[in-house]
Amino acid sequence: MPPVTVRVQPDPFDTAHETALLLRGQDMVGGVGAFTGVVRGGNGLVALELEHYPGMTESQMQRIADSACERFGLLGCTVIHRVGRLEVGMPIVLVLCAAAHRGSAFEATEFIMDWLKTRAPFWKREVFADGRSAWVEARADDDAAAARWDGIVAAAGAELKK
Amino acid sequence: MLHILYFAWLRDRLGRADETLPLPADARSVQDLITQLRARGGEYGAIFARPEQIRVAVNQRFATVAAPIAANDEIAFFPPVTGG
Numbered sequence: 001m002p003p004v005t006v007r008v009q010p011d012p013f014d015t016a017h018e019t020a021l022l023l024r025g026q027d028m029v030g031g032v033g034a035f036t037g038v039v040r041g042g043n044g045l046v047a048l049e050l051e052h053y054p055g056m057t058e059s060q061m062q063r064i065a066d067s068a069c070e071r072f073g074l075l076g077c078t079v080i081h082r083v084g085r086l087e088v089g090m091p092i093v094l095v096l097c098a099a100a101h102r103g104s105a106f107e108a109t110e111f112i113m114d115w116l117k118t119r120a121p122f123w124k125r126e127v128f129a130d131g132r133s134a135w136v137e138a139r140a141d142d143d144a145a146a147a148r149w150d151g152i153v154a155a156a157g158a159e160l161k162k
Numbered sequence: 163m164l165h166i167l168y169f170a171w172l173r174d175r176l177g178r179a180d181e182t183l184p185l186p187a188d189a190r191s192v193q194d195l196i197t198q199l200r201a202r203g204g205e206y207g208a209i210f211a212r213p214e215q216i217r218v219a220v221n222q223r224f225a226t227v228a229a230p231i232a233a234n235d236e237i238a239f240f241p242p243v244t245g246g
Contacts, residue, residue, distance in 0.1 A: 037246060050245070053169060053238060056222035081245060093246055113246055121219070122245025123170035135171045138242030
């Protein structure tokens with residue numbers, strides 16, 4: 001199996017550092033797909049508070065990353081998800097996918113994000129400037145985005161279905 | 163003993179993150195456990211009367227309400243996930 005790193009942490013991540021680690025010792029990588037999720041503001045939102053299920057979260061992230069490596073022939077993959085209180089504008093999630101060619105790198109990055117949103121046990125609470133807070137509700141279009149991969153990766157996906 | 167975990171708004175409404183209880187004598191599945199929890203009434207009654215708004219994991223794997231349960235299982239109840 002290619003090198004897979006999954007991590008849940010309150011601290012910020014350093015994309016350049018993580019990319020260097022991912023590429024260390026690799027000589028067949030032609031590109032790294034990278035996605036950084038950021039806390040989006042609007043409607044008075046000041047921060048998100050992220051909660052997770054320790055243990056299950058890491059094992060689900062590992063399964064998702066392994067599935068991506070298998071499906072897209074990745075040469076390495078890093079997924080880091082932050083938890084705790086994250087202010088508007090702060091990075092929240094990092095996905096790096098190393099592949100021989102850009103097509104697989106782009107696709108795998110999107111695949112991992114779609115599955116993270118629907119298959120990894122994280123929950124967001126929105127905190128607003130006036131002191132209100134509310135749990136974010138799951139979005140039907142996230143389910144739809146994740147489901148479009150099912151036909152392609154039915155075998156790998158069956159055990160991850162929520 | 164069953165170890166039961168609650169996350170996000172379930173934990174907020176129930177006022178606890180977890181509890182342990184003996185495997186009920188007639189509980190064979192997650193659905194049986196849900197029925198027992200619902201019978202407590204109050205917030206438990208309100209929440210477990212609507213299992214469609216809840217997701218469940220047995221021993222840290224997503225499961226359906228039909229999943230079997232056994233003594234010493236870790237069973238988690240939570241809302242649909244919203245990470246990423």
